[in-house]
Amino acid sequence: MIPAGSPALVFDDLTLGYEKHPAVHHLSGPLRRGSLTAVVGANGSGKSTLLAVLQAFLRPSAGCYLLNYRNAEELPESDIRRQIAWCPQEAHLFDSSLRANLLLARSREDAPSEAELIAALEQVGLGPLFADLPEGLDTRIGSRGSHLSGGQRQRVAIARTLLTGA
Numbered sequence: 001m002i003p004a005g006s007p008a009l010v011f012d013d014l015t016l017g018y019e020k021h022p023a024v025h026h027l028s029g030p031l032r033r034g035s036l037t038a039v040v041g042a043n044g045s046g047k048s049t050l051l052a053v054l055q056a057f058l059r060p061s062a063g064c065y066l067l068n069y070r071n072a073e074e075l076p077e078s079d080i081r082r083q084i085a086w087c088p089q090e091a092h093l094f095d096s097s098l099r100a101n102l103l104l105a106r107s108r109e110d111a112p113s114e115a116e117l118i119a120a121l122e123q124v125g126l127g128p129l130f131a132d133l134p135e136g137l138d139t140r141i142g143s144r145g146s147h148l149s150g151g152q153r154q155r156v157a158i159a160r161t162l163l164t165g166a
Helices: 047-054 077-083 098-103 114-123 127-132 150-163
Strands: 007-018 021-032 062-067
Touching: 007 047, 021 047, 021 062, 098 114, 098 150, 114 127, 114 150
Parallel strands: none
Antiparallel strands: 007 021, 007 062
């Protein structure tokens, strides 16, 4: 395991995009484990393309990236996807319990414990909400999380992403 603060992701002259229209040119440098990195830019600037490359749905046009000091092109796609998580802006929540929506983060064989579920909720600022829920984690959140505010829905999605362990 790489210690906190060590590079977990290193870009090496990465260029990506579609055919003759690269969106990102010559991206180089490390992203450190435990750090916060924002990828910002105008529509069409390559943010989603970068995500698709990082999750092995697309290949870079040139260059490469290292994931935990290994060239990502040499890793099985499933290994890459277990290490890089993505939380979409409009993540889907199911008409089920809060627990069921959070358990989607991992396989049944590696299901998060109740303590992990609660810790993830607290980490995203939903501790007070959880404390007030009539049935705790077993409280139904409604279709698409309709019993929650927009911000609460997004925080549940972020908690689910954190629970992946990626």
